[in-house]
Amino acid sequence: MGNLPSNESLAEAFVRVAGGLTTGSDVVGYLGQLVDRSVAMLEVDAAGLVLADPQGNLDVLACTSEQARLLEQWQLQWHEGPVVDCYRSGRALAVADLGADRTTRRWPRFGPSCRGAGYVGLLAVPMRRHEQVLGVVSLMWCTAGGVDGAAVRIAQALADVATAGLLQWREQYKQKMLIAQLTDALSSRVVIEQAKGVLAERLGMDTEQAFGVLRGSARAGNRRLTAMARAVIDGVGEQRRAGPAPGSGRAAAGR
Missing domain, CATH: 3.30.450.40 (GAF domain)
Structure with missing residues (x-):
């Protein structure tokens, strides 16, 4: 050296x-x-x-x-x-x-x-x-x-x-990853709660039963629970944007 x-x-x-x-x-x-x-x-x-x-x-x-x-x-x-x-x-x-x-x-x-x-x-x-x-x-x-x-x-x-x-x-x-994971978990929880409400209203059941349906559908389709919840919410949104289905509403009433 x-x-x-x-x-x-x-x-x-x-x-x-x-x-x-x-x-x-x-x-x-x-x-x-x-x-x-x-x-x-x-x-x-x-x-x-x-x-x-x-x-x-x-x-x-x-x-x-x-x-x-x-x-x-x-x-x-x-x-x-x-x-x-x-x-x-x-x-x-x-x-x-x-x-x-x-x-x-x-x-x-x-x-x-x-x-x-x-x-x-x-x-x-x-x-x-x-x-x-x-x-x-x-x-x-x-x-x-x-x-x-x-x-x-x-x-x-x-x-x-x-x-x-x-x-x-x-x-x-690690701290950054932990914060990101917590943020993602909170965001996922919000989505799941929204999907439970949608299913409960659509199927006429309480939110606990709706969660069972949501979880069962996710398992049957081999999908993550959050992804299934987003699909439920997105499906409702698409139906609302598309408007009433043919034969519904006033058209059905006028028959």
Whole structure:
């Protein structure tokens, strides 16, 4: 790795990472900016980021190059490598020499593949909240020299700030989804109540019986209850717009 960034550069980077993700933001674009900024700040040659879904399956979300993306995908496919071990342990893992015998023994497929791609070392840092690991950021370099403790701390701090932003975004997104679901539920309830009133008047029954008819029709037609209710209301509206049926009203009275 090269020289460490200045305090001013660090402060600017943390501010941008912390404020880069808001409700409605492009998450993939945000994570892409994170790995780009990590490469620029720590002067490494490539970076990647994987995130876990609710079932704990990892997926590659951002990489600075196609080669780095392949290396990340191989780790997930082979279930071996620093990223996989970092995710399992929740601790940062630095590998100074990917060609060392012990590295090859530990990761028999990934070690030689990464070294063959030209990368000498790799640092994986977890994106975690308490004991929960959300994903892993990995940094790769092509020249010997390893990584010092200060660089590891900076990389981990960037990942921590990004994790906080990601969690906040998820919470805001959940709140938006919850509000939308509540609004939809209230709207559906209004439609269903209107349809119950229509059926009760049309069939000469109380609203509880009308609800039974509505629900039975929805099940028989394999339709959602709200969709069936809208069909009932729309059908009444179409009848009203069409006017009285032939033979009704005055015409019937004059027979």
